[in-house]
Amino acid sequence: MLLAGLAVDAGMLEWRYLQMQGAARAAAVAACLERRENQSWTYATMGQTAASANGYTNGVNGVTVTVENPPSSGSYSGNSSAFRAIITQAVSPSFLSILGMGKVNMQAQSLQLSAAYVTLNSSFNVNAVFTDGTTITNGGLDTAGWALSANALGYQFNGMSNGSRLSWRGQIFYTGAPNGLNGLANTTINLPSGNYSQLLILATTGYGPITGAQFVVTYTDNSTTTGTFNMSDWCFPQNYSGETIVVQSAYRNASPANQDSTATNIYGYSLNLNNAKTVKTLKLPTVRNVVVLALDLAP
Secondary structure (H helix, E strand, O other): OHHHHHHHHHHHHHHHHHHHHHHHHHHHHHHHHHHHHHOOOOHHHHHHHHHHHOOOOOOOOOOEEEEEOOOOOOOOOOOOOEEEEEEEEEEOOHHHHHOOOOOEEEEEEEEEEOOEEOOOOOOOOEOOEEOOOOOOOOOEOOOOOEEEEOOOOOOOOOOHHHOOEEEEOOEEEEOOOOOOOOEEOOOEEEOOOOOOOEEEEEEEEOOOOEEEEEEEEEEOOOOEEEEEEEEOEOOOOOOOOOOEEEEEEOOEEEOOOEEEOOOEEEEEEEEEOOOOOOEEEEEOOOOOOEEEEEEEEEO
């Protein structure tokens, strides 16, 4: 009978653990999505809500649900792209309770990795995107007074600082707000510290195409990874290898406040990184004609 009772309790504990693990997984995914897609710092609350929907409510029946970004320990400690949910609970197996052996402390945890968006607002140096009817300033995207139309591109104006959210390869990219500085050219920027497998680039060129454009990522040990791309003109896609049209517009804007029917394009490029190293900076091609609009770092 002792062995039978222990077998029943072991089965119950395994079932409880699988339930708890599923709830932790749901919590980590919910927290990641809330932080990534809505730019909300309530990710911990969203994670706890997801755990509750799966039967584990923080503070009820001895349950503790902790959601971390970044994790406070482990191999992803300090990594801003990592979300960890930890669920703990003391449970009382039936047979062991009869024997007076008390409760068993259980814990389950789950890790979810998200692409890290690169905040560019303080680094923008090109006036690349304008709403229709707005006078183009500082030469626009191509230095000749032409610019991307936020309206034609379908900008939603609901991203960071009233910019837009664009998507590519299952990732969300946040652009700068229109009618001001919202593009990058010929500069070096800081990257969010972390270990990543790819740098994802949304960019275009004025007066292209540009061949052999180099993007150089420097790691904290000062080693580098260089990506060399052939990049199409914003109006004339060349379908280069490694280049994808992410979004296309039906027209572009000119100053003063008019349009022409030339279609324009934002292209996507990916640079493989050494994910055993921590990224530090990104140096863009040393030409004004390559304009970067948004960046992500994929785990």
